Amino acid sequence: MKEKLIAIRKKAIQFRKKIKLSLTQLYLTCFGVFVATFLFILISPIIFGGNYSYAEAKVNEHYPINNGVELALIKKEYNPEKQFMRLDFSIEKSNSNSNLSNIEYQISSQYIKDRKQLDVEVTKVNDNYVVAIIKGIPEGYSVLSTTIKPEYVHPELEKVDDLNDREVKIYVNENNKIENNELKIGTENQYQIEYISYQQKEIEQQIEESKKEISKNNLAIEEVNKTIKKLESEMSYQTESEKFTTQNDVNSNKTKIQQFEEKIDLANQNIDELNEKMNLLEDKKEAIN
The missing domain is CATH 1.20.5 (Single alpha-helices involved in coiled-coils or other helix-helix interfaces)
Structure with a gap:
């Protein structure tokens, strides 16, 4: 057992x-x-060459390159037949201390797959507009990494070389939405005209914003007038002290209307100036042509 x-x-x-x-x-x-x-x-x-880990550069997204200057990608198009990509950049300054004419831009581009450096043709159309043509990009490139390095042409003219070691890196994922078989490499004059068209689109947006401001203030005036009418109708059934208080409310609302009307006048003036600017830019286009 x-x-x-x-x-x-x-x-x-x-x-x-x-x-x-x-x-x-x-x-x-x-x-x-x-x-x-x-x-x-x-x-x-x-x-x-997967592209899911690289954030796509968005059109009109701004990147600061120093305390007073910002760079924005405003166009990205790819011609698969001619195997080149075009990237357009707008440069704007937020203060008068920045001298855009003293800044040049070194632009390099490579595949994420094999880090192969590509041929990049950079055209500084004017102080506010730079066009980069990246050549030799076959279909299947997956992700393109582009580095924009601003440099002072004459750093000795600046109090501080605040562009030293500054750069902006963007990624463009392969996407048929940016494909354009009609895309061509242009001349400097053609780029100038396109920049003017870009300025005009910006102005059109500003005009629309001013029109919205006018509509908003007109609506506010309508609502305040309703309030005034209601207050005045109640005064027939009020005591003298109540009438005094109500009249103050009426006067206060009338002041609000004046303020809204002033905003409308300013918006209309702004629209007039913007329309004038549009016409001047159109004249500039014709002069370039």
Whole structure:
């Protein structure tokens, strides 16, 4: 009987060892699969040129290049037939201390896949507009990394070289939305005309904003007039002291109307100036042509 118990105990111990070994193997297998999956996800963009880990550069997104100057990507188009991409940048300054004419732009571009440097043709159309033509980009480029490095032409003329080590890096993912088989490499005059068209679109947006401001203030005047009418109708049934308080409210609302009317006048003046600017830009276009 004793021998049977010992045998049963030995079998139980062996069974527990087998289970423990199986669980250990299962754990190691699962851990190995997890590590392999993680490594695959980590290196797959490098191997396959995946673009999901690179934030797409948005049109009209602004990037500061120093305390007084901002750069914005305003156009990105790709011609798959001619295998080149065009990136247009607008440069604006927020204070009078910045001298845009003393800034030049070094632009480099490469594939994320193999880091191959591409041929980039940079045209500084004027102080506010730069066009970059990136050549030799076949379909399947996946992600294009472009670095814009501003530099002073004459740093000795600046109090501080605040552009030293400054750069803006943007990514363009392969996307048929930016494809344009009609896209051509233009001349400096053609780029000038396109920049003027860009300015005109900006002005059109400003005009629309001013019109919205006028509509908003006209609506406000209508609502205030309703309030005044209601207050004045109640005065027939008020005591003298109540009338005094109500009249003050009426006068206060009339002051509000005057303020709204002043805002409308300013908006109309702004629209007139913007329309004049539009016409002058159109004349400038014709002069370039």
